[in-house]
Amino acid sequence: MRPIAQTLLYDDAMRLVMDAGHPIDRAERIALTDADGRVVAADVTATVDVPPFDRAAMDGYAVVAADTFGASTQSPKTVVCVDRVFTGQMPARGIGAGECIEIATGAPMPSGADAVVMVEETDRAGDQVRVMTPVYPQQHVGRRAADIAIGQAVVKAGHVLNPSRIGAIAATGSLDINVYARPSVAILSTGNEIAEPGQPLAPGQIYDINRFTLETIVRRHGGAGVALPITADSVEELSAALDAALVHDIIVFSGGSSVGERDLILDVLHRRGTVHFHGIALKPGKPTVFGTIEGKPIFGMPGYPTSCLSNAYMLLVPFLRKVARLPSWRPLTVEAPLTRRVVSTTGRHQFYTVRLVDGNAEPAFKASGDITSMANADGYIEIPAQTDVVEAGTIVIVKLF
Amino acid sequence: MRPIAQTLLYDDAMRLVMDAGHPIDRAERIALTDADGRVVAADVTATVDVPPFDRAAMDGYAVVAADTFGASTQSPKTVVCVDRVFTGQMPARGIGAGECIEIATGAPMPSGADAVVMVEETDRAGDQVRVMTPVYPQQHVGRRAADIAIGQAVVKAGHVLNPSRIGAIAATGSLDINVYARPSVAILSTGNEIAEPGQPLAPGQIYDINRFTLETIVRRHGGAGVALPITADSVEELSAALDAALVHDIIVFSGGSSVGERDLILDVLHRRGTVHFHGIALKPGKPTVFGTIEGKPIFGMPGYPTSCLSNAYMLLVPFLRKVARLPSWRPLTVEAPLTRRVVSTTGRHQFYTVRLVDGNAEPAFKASGDITSMANADGYIEIPAQTDVVEAGTIVIVKLF
Numbered sequence: 173m174r175p176i177a178q179t180l181l182y183d184d185a186m187r188l189v190m191d192a193g194h195p196i197d198r199a200e201r202i203a204l205t206d207a208d209g210r211v212v213a214a215d216v217t218a219t220v221d222v223p224p225f226d227r228a229a230m231d232g233y234a235v236v237a238a239d240t241f242g243a244s245t246q247s248p249k250t251v252v253c254v255d256r257v258f259t260g261q262m263p264a265r266g267i268g269a270g271e272c273i274e275i276a277t278g279a280p281m282p283s284g285a286d287a288v289v290m291v292e293e294t295d296r297a298g299d300q301v302r303v304m305t306p307v308y309p310q311q312h313v314g315r316r317a318a319d320i321a322i323g324q325a326v327v328k329a330g331h332v333l334n335p336s337r338i339g340a341i342a343a344t345g346s347l348d349i350n351v352y353a354r355p356s357v358a359i360l361s362t363g364n365e366i367a368e369p370g371q372p373l374a375p376g377q378i379y380d381i382n383r384f385t386l387e388t389i390v391r392r393h394g395g396a397g398v399a400l401p402i403t404a405d406s407v408e409e410l411s412a413a414l415d416a417a418l419v420h421d422i423i424v425f426s427g428g429s430s431v432g433e434r435d436l437i438l439d440v441l442h443r444r445g446t447v448h449f450h451g452i453a454l455k456p457g458k459p460t461v462f463g464t465i466e467g468k469p470i471f472g473m474p475g476y477p478t479s480c481l482s483n484a485y486m487l488l489v490p491f492l493r494k495v496a497r498l499p500s501w502r503p504l505t506v507e508a509p510l511t512r513r514v515v516s517t518t519g520r521h522q523f524y525t526v527r528l529v530d531g532n533a534e535p536a537f538k539a540s541g542d543i544t545s546m547a548n549a550d551g552y553i554e555i556p557a558q559t560d561v562v563e564a565g566t567i568v569i570v571k572l573f
Numbered sequence: 574m575r576p577i578a579q580t581l582l583y584d585d586a587m588r589l590v591m592d593a594g595h596p597i598d599r600a601e602r603i604a605l606t607d608a609d610g611r612v613v614a615a616d617v618t619a620t621v622d623v624p625p626f627d628r629a630a631m632d633g634y635a636v637v638a639a640d641t642f643g644a645s646t647q648s649p650k651t652v653v654c655v656d657r658v659f660t661g662q663m664p665a666r667g668i669g670a671g672e673c674i675e676i677a678t679g680a681p682m683p684s685g686a687d688a689v690v691m692v693e694e695t696d697r698a699g700d701q702v703r704v705m706t707p708v709y710p711q712q713h714v715g716r717r718a719a720d721i722a723i724g725q726a727v728v729k730a731g732h733v734l735n736p737s738r739i740g741a742i743a744a745t746g747s748l749d750i751n752v753y754a755r756p757s758v759a760i761l762s763t764g765n766e767i768a769e770p771g772q773p774l775a776p777g778q779i780y781d782i783n784r785f786t787l788e789t790i791v792r793r794h795g796g797a798g799v800a801l802p803i804t805a806d807s808v809e810e811l812s813a814a815l816d817a818a819l820v821h822d823i824i825v826f827s828g829g830s831s832v833g834e835r836d837l838i839l840d841v842l843h844r845r846g847t848v849h850f851h852g853i854a855l856k857p858g859k860p861t862v863f864g865t866i867e868g869k870p871i872f873g874m875p876g877y878p879t880s881c882l883s884n885a886y887m888l889l890v891p892f893l894r895k896v897a898r899l900p901s902w903r904p905l906t907v908e909a910p911l912t913r914r915v916v917s918t919t920g921r922h923q924f925y926t927v928r929l930v931d932g933n934a935e936p937a938f939k940a941s942g943d944i945t946s947m948a949n950a951d952g953y954i955e956i957p958a959q960t961d962v963v964e965a966g967t968i969v970i971v972k973l974f
Contacts, residue, residue: 204770205800208789222944223779229942258806260765262777278766278876278942280777319943327948334974335793335885336947339786339878343779343944347771364661365679369605370748376663376681378624378744385740388609392736399606405659475679477740484736502905541630541679542720543623543744546737547728573735 179451179458181557182486182521188448189462189487192469193494196421198353204338209394210351211497212331218324218344221317226281230312233272233294233301234285240306248295248302257282272301281313288312320344332498354396355495358417359386362403362410362437363427363475381477381543382426389484394496395422410436414444418468421495424488427475437461437472445470453557455520456540457483477543482523482552503571506551508533514562516555525549526570533568546573580852580859582958583887583922589849590863590888593870594895597822599754605739610795611752612898613732619725619745622718627682631713634673634695634702635686641707649696649703658683673702682714689713721745733899755797756896759818760787763804763811763838764828764876782878782944783827790885795897796823811837815845819869822896825889828876838862838873846871854958856921857941858884878944883924883953904972907952909934915963917956926950927971934969947974 180188199213228234235251243249256274257263266283267273273282281288287307295302320326326340327333333351341349359382367377369384380402387397398420403413410425417423425437438461441447445465452460456479461472471488473480489501508526511534516522526533528550536549546552551572555562562568581589600614629635636652644650657675658664667684668674674683682689688708696703721727727741728734734752742750760783768778770785781803788798799821804814811826818824826838839862842848846866853861857880862873872889874881890902909927912935917923927934929951937950947953952973956963963969 204785205788208792220774220780223942224774225777227942229940258765260767260777260806278764278779314940314942318940319945326945335786335789336879336882336944336950336974338789339782339882339944340948342770342785343782343878345770345772345774345780363679364659366661369743369746371746373621373625373746376626376661378679379621379746381740381744384605384743385736387606388736388739391609405661477744478737481737481740504903504905539630539715539719541624541628541715543737543740544720544727547741549737573737 179453179520180449182452182454185449185452185454185462186487186490189491190494192448192462192464193491195497196352196355196495199350200353201348201350203348204341204346207333207338207349207351208335210333210349211394212327212329212333213350213352215325215328216341216344216346216349218320218322218326220344221322222320222343223314223316223318226316227314228275228277228279228281228288228312229314230288230290231277232275232288232290232312233303234267234275234282235272235287235289235303235307236267236269236285237287237307237309237311239270240287240289240303243303243306245304248304250300250302253296253299253301255282286310286313330497352497354394355421355492357390357395357397357422357424357492358420359383359390359397359399360403360413360417360423360425361427362405362425364405366402366427368402382473382475382480385477385481385543386424386426386484389481389489390492393489393492393501394498395492405436407436407439410440411444414440414465418466420468422469422471422492424471424473426473426480441465441470441472453520454483454486455516455518455522457486457523458520460487462487474540476540478545479540481546485552486523503551506570506572507567508570510562510564510566510568511535513564514555515560516562517560519557521557522555523552524555525552526568528570533570549573580854580921581850583853583855586850586853586855586863587888587891590892591895593849593863593865594892596898597753597756597896600751601754602749602751604749605742605747608734608739608750608752609736611734611750612795613728613730613734614751614753616726616729617742617745617747617750619721619723619727621745622723623721623744624715624717624719627717628715629676629678629680629682629689629713630715631689631691632678633676633692633713634690634704635668635676635683636673636688636690636704636708637668637670637686638688638708638710638712640670641688641690641704644704644707646705649705651701651703654697654700654702656683687711687714731898753898755795756822756893758791758796758798758823758825758893759821760784760791760798760800761804761814761818761824761826762828763806763814763826765806767803767828769803783874783876783881786878786882786944787825787827787885790882790890791893794890794893794902795899796893806837808837808840811841812845815841815866819867821869823870823872823893825872825874827874827881842866842871842873854921855884855887856917856919856923858887858924859921861888863888875941877941879946880941882947886953887924904952907971907973908968909971911963911965911967911969912936914965915956916961917963918961920958922958923956924953925956926953927969929971934971950974
């Protein structure tokens with residue numbers, strides 16, 4: 173057995189991890205309706221004006237603004253309605269002084285008209301429209317290209333898409349968009365004891381958990397998780413699994429990185445690539461390996477479900493978001509007093525799960541082998557390596573899952 | 574034309590909207606790998622213990638704890654290693670006093686052993702293992718069912734799934750899960766002027782935006798948006814579109830709810846169902862209709878893209894999340910000083926978009942017809958109806974898109 177001789181401080185480990193991550197260059201064209209949360213790969217430049225014509229911004233009457241000057245409720249100005257124009261139509265005619273055209277919001281302005289009087293400010297009898305309030309030129313008119321002009325960048329490379337940005341792209345007539353590919357993340361659960369859910373367990377076996385937690389968190393943070401088959405504990409099987417995994421952008425093993433004689437991932441990494449570190453001053457999650465093979469980043473996560481997933485939060489998420497070109501993760505947080513004292517004398521940076529109960533943060537951590545340490549928690553607090561005790565009543569910042 | 578006679582206060586409108594929303598009862602069974610963010614429809618009860626056996630929590634030696642009492646570096650206790658057991662194996666034999674079995678993390682405990690000595694605390698020569706530190710009974714042992722016991726609820730109805738909860742379900746051997754269905758939301762853009770992106774525009778036409786913004790926001794908040802074909806401005810077409818839409822849980826029209834003579838959605842609602850309100854003291858988004866037909870909630874959003882989408886944030890999202898059984902939306906927020914004075918004298922609750930520039934909140938609002946009012950913003954502030962002015966320098970809470 174090979175004990176971990178020396179652990180790296182979390183911040184130092186994080187630096188090594190981030191240095192190994194390079195923003196993805198691969199792009200793909202996808203449907204706008206699937207583009208929420210994706211990162212724009214190239215500026216989208218408008219090829220049409222939005223709107224493509226001057227249009228009414230209110231329901232009312234298209235007028236010559238000067239005809240309304242001096243109008244008031246006491247002494248309205250009267251103009252003659254000569255036509256009407258609905259949205260989706262082109263006006264059949266223009267207007268001159270003393271005339272107006274009834275117009276619906278969004279309809280193209282008739283020539284000669286330079287403002288719209290709101291219907292609420294008018295009173296109509298036959299074709300006589302009495303205007304109670306003056307309008308200035310261009311009032312209640314949406315100018316051609318006021319929203320987006322031809323040649324203007326609607327979204328820029330690096331923008332993360334959201335509802336309104338997707339709307340802006342649709343406004344220019346596009347149905348698809350070039351975005352950066354989601355980094356593909358090969359997920360490999362290793363261990364002779366690991367069995368696929370959905371089948372009965374043999375003696376000594378347990379169900380795979382890490383594949384499911386990792387796939388879910390990877391998807392949340394801009395990656396495309398690809399679960400590869402469970403790999404048994406042999407150098408040959410691991411090495412073959414690695415060959416299949418190397419087509420992906422990021423490779424995440426779980427299991428096999430502890431200090432047992434079967435530290436096979438470490439062996440494979442040493443033989444085929446570079447080990448950047450083995451062992452972090454992090455709790456849980458100490459027996460973590462990180463390296464590169466053929467330029468591909470390889471994470472060797474602990475097999476324990478809570479250690480594996482907390483390491484995903486602490487190491488993989490920042491890395492993955494960098495590669496995916498997403499901004500740093502900003503979790504939702506809650507500040508709450510801790511219900512009881514937490515002692516953390518290990519000298520390791522601690523990921524500590526809590527439950528929110530009546531506005532208090534109640535420790536929820538059981539053991540790093542227990543997925544319920546996290547599944548029954550609402551979030552986690554971080555306790556720096558140099559902090560030994562967090563007293564009951566301390567206001568802690570809970571990062572919500 | 575029918576002006577909006579009276580607008581409802583935003584809070585009052587919101588109350589009417591929320592009262593019309595009923596948490597969905599329909600459930601469906603889906604793959605665990607697609608279940609992130611979904612709402613559990615029935616308690617999941619474990620049918621296996623996790624772990625299914627007592628197991629080593631550390632790499633080391635399974636021992637009789639009493640054999641180690643009094644051990645120290647100066648005077649180690651020596652036990653004889655009689656076998657080894659790897660993970661995924663059952664122990665071939667048990668141990669008695671004075672014996673130990675080399676054991677890997679996760680491997681089943683041999684009978685007779687009641688603790689594990691960590692490898693770091695030992696020194697081995699041949700089959701002689703010198704133990705430097707005593708262990709107490711059950712130390713470094715993961716007890717059978719310590720994580721999850723048969724009969725225990727792994728997740729409960731109403732829980733929102735996340736990575737660790739999905740992991741906990743996998744731990745019990747399930748590959749799928751009963752969740753509440755996503756409310757299906759029919760999205761109908763109406764208006765003679767509205768054209769589908771991807772095709773050239775005819776004169777007087779503009780591209781549909783609302784279908785894309787609504788579909789995206791609906792998906793973000795637990796719904797399944799279903800875009801129906803663009804509907805022209807006639808009672809017959811709208812009524813036919815409504816018939817097709819009524820198979821869905823929620824119906825959202827955009828366009829056609831302003832005060833023009835073509836207030837057809839209002840007509841259809843009056844004729845076939847109940848109008849709960851028409852007109853809200855909200856800016857943008859005043860000409861909004863809400864009603865029910867055959868028990869189905871119908872939103873008539875303004876056609877203007879920013880009004881439509883801001884109304885989706887202000888009215889549809891809280892409603893949809895209630896129906897989807899999701900907790901209230903907690904947007905990410907940033908507090909920042911406003912770069913310039915914003916005047917809001919309309920007596921309406923205002924949704925006002927801002928850009929974050931160097932830590933300041935810079936007004937980004939152009940016009941409610943302009944999607945770039947939102948697409949070029951980072952989020953929005955809310956200005957209550959009774960607030961007339963927000964001075965430059967005021968710290969505002971920006972809700973991020």
